[in-house]
Amino acid sequence: MPRRILEKVRKWSAGRKAIVVLLAGFAAGIGMLALAGTTLVYTSSEAFCAANCHEMATNVAMEYKGTIHDKNRTGVRATCPDCHVPNAPIPLYIRKMGAVNDLWGHYISHSIDTREKFEAKRQVLAERVWAYMKGNDSRECRHCHTVAKMDSDKQSDKAKARHAKARKEKLTCIDCHFAIAHNEPVGGPGPQEMEVDRSLISRGAIF
Amino acid sequence: MIKFLKTIGARLSRPGSIVVLGVGLVAGMVFFFSVGSFMVYANSEEFCANACHEMTVHMAAEYKGTIHDTNRTGVRATCNDCHVPHEYLPNYAAKLGLFSDYWGHFVTRSIDTKEKFEAKRYELAKRVWVYMKENDSRECRHCHTTAKMDAEKQSEKAQRRHDKGRSEGLTCIDCHFAIAHSEPNGPGPQELSAAAAATK
Numbered sequence: 001m002p003r004r005i006l007e008k009v010r011k012w013s014a015g016r017k018a019i020v021v022l023l024a025g026f027a028a029g030i031g032m033l034a035l036a037g038t039t040l041v042y043t044s045s046e047a048f049c050a051a052n053c054h055e056m057a058t059n060v061a062m063e064y065k066g067t068i069h070d071k072n073r074t075g076v077r078a079t080c081p082d083c084h085v086p087n088a089p090i091p092l093y094i095r096k097m098g099a100v101n102d103l104w105g106h107y108i109s110h111s112i113d114t115r116e117k118f119e120a121k122r123q124v125l126a127e128r129v130w131a132y133m134k135g136n137d138s139r140e141c142r143h144c145h146t147v148a149k150m151d152s153d154k155q156s157d158k159a160k161a162r163h164a165k166a167r168k169e170k171l172t173c174i175d176c177h178f179a180i181a182h183n184e185p186v187g188g189p190g191p192q193e194m195e196v197d198r199s200l201i202s203r204g205a206i207f
Numbered sequence: 208m209i210k211f212l213k214t215i216g217a218r219l220s221r222p223g224s225i226v227v228l229g230v231g232l233v234a235g236m237v238f239f240f241s242v243g244s245f246m247v248y249a250n251s252e253e254f255c256a257n258a259c260h261e262m263t264v265h266m267a268a269e270y271k272g273t274i275h276d277t278n279r280t281g282v283r284a285t286c287n288d289c290h291v292p293h294e295y296l297p298n299y300a301a302k303l304g305l306f307s308d309y310w311g312h313f314v315t316r317s318i319d320t321k322e323k324f325e326a327k328r329y330e331l332a333k334r335v336w337v338y339m340k341e342n343d344s345r346e347c348r349h350c351h352t353t354a355k356m357d358a359e360k361q362s363e364k365a366q367r368r369h370d371k372g373r374s375e376g377l378t379c380i381d382c383h384f385a386i387a388h389s390e391p392n393g394p395g396p397q398e399l400s401a402a403a404a405a406t407k
Contacts, residue, residue, distance in 0.1 A: 006225065009225060009228055010225055013225065013226075013227040013228065018227050021227045021228050021231065022227050022228075022230065022231040022234075023231060024228065024231060025227070025228040025229065025230065025231020025232040025233075025234070025235060026231040026232070026234050026235035026238070027231075027235060028228075028231070028232055028235060029231065029232040029233060029234065029235020029236040029237075029238070029239065030235040030236070030238065030239040031235075032232075032235075032236065033235070033236045033239045033240060033243075034239060037243065070355060071355045071356075071357050072355070072356075072357055072360060073356065073357055073360035073361055074351055074356065075350075075351040075352045075353055075354075075355045075356035075357075076282060076350045076351055076352075077352055077355055144281075144282045145280055145281040145282055146281040146282075146283055147281055148281075149276060149277045149278070149281045149283055150277070150278075150279065150280065150281035151277045151278055151279055151281075154278060154279035155279055
């Protein structure tokens with residue numbers, strides 16, 4: 001703030017106009033928080049995520065098109081942020097700061113700006129997401145899919161048997177339900193073959 | 208450190224200080240954060256289904272076990288998903304409408320027994336149906352994106368009926384009513400004429 005304005009605010013604060021300064025601060029506080037909140041909401045929308053950089057638009061968003069989370073019987077969808085942006089406030093803020101990494105890759109290192117570079121890095125990127133999801137017990141999956149409210153009578157026999165097996169072996173959603181929204185990387189280990197500290201898997205303990 | 212605190216103290220005690228602005232700023236943030244948090248809390252199933260016995264014993268109990276509560280995938284729609292608008296302005300308007308709920312709960316006690324509730328069920332259902340007809344089932348469509356419905360995964364009956372619904376200009380609630388609460392006796396949403404819908 002320029003010194004002159006600062007001095008003016010000081011002078012006002014001393015006199016009867018102090019209340020005006022207080023109210024101005026109040027309004028500015030509301031404005032700042034509203035702006036921050038709106039930014040968080042907007043940057044967590046499919047419109048922003050799938051269209052804002054060609055890395056997302058041409059690779060991951062394209063692959064997502066037509067998958068079960070995009071198009072299905074009821075038209076109830078899960079878009080980019082539903083799976084990849086935490087809903088709990090603190091993990092959300094941490095993730096949003098992690099977006100600096102995306103900006104770095106886009107503007108500075110150009111790490112996945114061609115299809116070839118993206119394909120070459122696919123396994124690394126997939127493993128990063130799998131490790132994150134294993135570490136928080138597939139928290140983002142569970143934000144929509146409430147296990148306690150799943151009607152197993154409406155699931156196939158195969159699904160029932162596998163879910164029972166997974167519970168016994170303490171698996172988490174992503175251990176089996178991987179590559180359901182994007183292409184499966186070729187060659188490398190899948191989530192079940194990955195070494196992730198299983199003691200970390202307790203819901204909400206990990207960001 | 209102590210010197211720093213003393214400086215702050217001196218600034219605070221001196222009236223002509225920028226601190227006034229800072230205090231206002233923080234107060235504004237706290238105020239806005241509180242309002243926002245309350246909005247989120249007041250839109251949760253935890254709040255809606257438990258805050259008053261009217262909701263708990265009538266509406267929430269009926270909702271239990273319906274397709275929007277428990278289903279194959281465990282993806283749910285709870286009270287607020289259907290009954291609280293998701294856009295900002297309609298949301299605020301709906302929140303102000305809460306005063307009607309307070310009035311009914313604390314003053315007129317309009318549905319505090321099962322008998323009173325049953326006697327009023329049709330009127331209450333009609334109110335919701337008219338609201339949903341007027342905004343083209345906006346809250347349904349917040350989750351159910353028509354353009355992303357895969358017709359091939361629907362039954363033939365459903366496909367046919369959706370075609371018919373489209374050609375007759377019907378909206379979701381015209382057919383999908385009484386899916387989360389018991390059906391009242393009386394004309395359904397389709398029988399409510401547009402005129403009745405317009406005059407409420």
